[in-house]
Amino acid sequence: MGKRLLVLHGPNLNLLGEREGKQGGRLADLDAALTARATELGLELKVVQSNHEGVLIDTLQAERSRLDGVVVSPAGLFGSHPLMEALELVGVPAIEVYLERLGERESVVADVCAATIEGQGFHSYLEALERFANGDLTGELTEEEEDEEAEDEDVEGDEEAEDEAAEDEDGVVDAAWSGEDDEAGEPEGKGKGKTLGRREKDIPREKSLAVRQPGALARAADAPAKALASSGGSRKTLGRKVEAPAASPAPSKTLGRKGKGAQGTPAADFLSRALVRQKIADRLAGRLTQAELAAWARSKWSDVQRGASAESGYEDMLEDSLLTLSSLPASKLSDSELVNMMTRLDR
Numbered sequence: 001m002g003k004r005l006l007v008l009h010g011p012n013l014n015l016l017g018e019r020e021g022k023q024g025g026r027l028a029d030l031d032a033a034l035t036a037r038a039t040e041l042g043l044e045l046k047v048v049q050s051n052h053e054g055v056l057i058d059t060l061q062a063e064r065s066r067l068d069g070v071v072v073s074p075a076g077l078f079g080s081h082p083l084m085e086a087l088e089l090v091g092v093p094a095i096e097v098y099l100e101r102l103g104e105r106e107s108v109v110a111d112v113c114a115a116t117i118e119g120q121g122f123h124s125y126l127e128a129l130e131r132f133a134n135g136d137l138t139g140e141l142t143e144e145e146e147d148e149e150a151e152d153e154d155v156e157g158d159e160e161a162e163d164e165a166a167e168d169e170d171g172v173v174d175a176a177w178s179g180e181d182d183e184a185g186e187p188e189g190k191g192k193g194k195t196l197g198r199r200e201k202d203i204p205r206e207k208s209l210a211v212r213q214p215g216a217l218a219r220a221a222d223a224p225a226k227a228l229a230s231s232g233g234s235r236k237t238l239g240r241k242v243e244a245p246a247a248s249p250a251p252s253k254t255l256g257r258k259g260k261g262a263q264g265t266p267a268a269d270f271l272s273r274a275l276v277r278q279k280i281a282d283r284l285a286g287r288l289t290q291a292e293l294a295a296w297a298r299s300k301w302s303d304v305q306r307g308a309s310a311e312s313g314y315e316d317m318l319e320d321s322l323l324t325l326s327s328l329p330a331s332k333l334s335d336s337e338l339v340n341m342m343t344r345l346d347r
């Protein structure tokens with residue numbers, strides 16, 4: 001059984017892409033891309049969107065006993081203390097994602113998440129899935145350490161499968177994960193008997209993956225460092241902003257239209273895998289139309305023919321990708337084909 005992840009989409013993400021009036025880049029496209037990637041990675045997903053903080057929290061609590069991880073996209077609830085507390089209480093490793101950059105907005109939810117991935121459109125979520133799959137939640141492990149994590153999880157996964165076989169007898173787990181209308185708010189006591197508010201040492205290793213959930217005390221100590229890492233320099237104390245970031249861009253109020261922040265943004269004039277991935281992510285998030293992406297790819301391809309340099313060792317891969325993307329309006333690549341291309345460009 002693969003790892004089970006809960007993807008929580010926060011308020012207004014049900015309207016993703018609609019405000020722009022463009023085709024594509026909607027929540028259904030995002031969910032399709034997530035499902036496709038999860039299948040490739042051997043992950044099991046449950047995806048819930050709600051405009052209500054309480055429903056997100058109820059879902060977390062109801063699902064907690066069967067989760068290996070949470071991908072939380074708080075959207076406007078980035079400052080939610082109740083959501084942060086729920087994540088901490090359920091003690092399941094979580095990664096926080098945003099389509100756009102947070103900019104000056106201070107996430108409280110970040111305090112209990114292993115990582116925040118922002119500003120990469122759909123790719124923010126896809127990156128989170130990949131991190132859960134390889135066990136490197138912070139994206140900081142070396143390849144060797146990643147392999148060790150994966151090996152450990154294989155062994156522990158076998159043991160867990162035996163436990164689950166017994167639990168599945170009542171049908172609760174399977175029904176909840178295959179049913180479309182699984183209601184939030186399942187009564188307590190149906191799960192595996194894990195307790196809320198578990199301390200770090202009680203979290204089974206396979207649940208903790210590469211990173212432990214910080215407890216309340218650890219959070220106070222860790223928060224400034226993590227806040228610095230994820231917000232580009234601003235400091236915070238448990239979600240309260242102390243000092244505005246010096247050179248942070250203005251907060252973005254739009255859905256899926258910007259997201260081109262400095263952190264991790266590839267240089268636009270140098271052809272790299274990161275740049276092509278970014279353009280595909282822009283397309284998937286509705287920031288670029290098919291025609292715009294194709295025009296961009298054609299012009300980059302022409303630049304390369306005229307001798308412009310490209311990321312060393314990946315010239316052929318980049319040229320092939322540009323050629324494929326150039327004919328986008330004619331060939332109409334599906335979202336999952338675009339996601340696959342991003343994945344190839346990530347290797």
Ligand SMILES: O=C1C[C@@](O)(C(=O)O)C[C@@H](O)[C@@H]1O
Binds near residue numbers: 256
């Ligand atoms: O809907 C959105 C997009 C967003 O959720 C993001 O992921 O970047 C951030 C929210 O503030 C905004 O309302």
